[in-house]
Amino acid sequence: MPISxxxxxIFDIAKDVQKPSNYYTLTEKGRPKVVMMSAEEFExxxxxxxxxxxxxxxxxxxxxxxxxxxxxxxxxxxxxxELLAKEGFQVADKSHKKYGVSSKNKTKRR
Numbered sequence: 001m002p003i004s005x006x007x008x009x010i011f012d013i014a015k016d017v018q019k020p021s022n023y024y025t026l027t028e029k030g031r032p033k034v035v036m037m038s039a040e041e042f043e044x045x046x047x048x049x050x051x052x053x054x055x056x057x058x059x060x061x062x063x064x065x066x067x068x069x070x071x072x073x074x075x076x077x078x079x080x081x082e083l084l085a086k087e088g089f090q091v092a093d094k095s096h097k098k099y100g101v102s103s104k105n106k107t108k109r110r
Contacts, residue, residue: 001027002026006026022037
């Protein structure tokens with residue numbers, strides 16, 4: 001959309017870009033100049049770019065993990081508890097602890 005046309009419809013555009021995945025490419029002399037999207041969408045894009053910069057092999061890692069889950073290979077992976085123990089941390093065994101609501105009557109405090 002030409003910038004001059006967008007100027008006339010700026011409030012409608014601002015409302016329209018609030019819908020998920022809606023954006024406008026504004027042009028000047030037929031060439032893309034500016035993209036308009038909601039602030040929320042923009043923040044989401046920035047976060048995505050940060051993650052991709054921090055973890056450039058993320059897609060490959062996810063695909064490998066999905067394959068390991070399908071084949072059962074993940075069962076041979078080191079658990080978090082094993083890793084922590086190897087690093088010298090003590091992991092409390094709370095597997096015997098029961099959770100639930102007691103059916104006993106409790107006395108009132110005075």
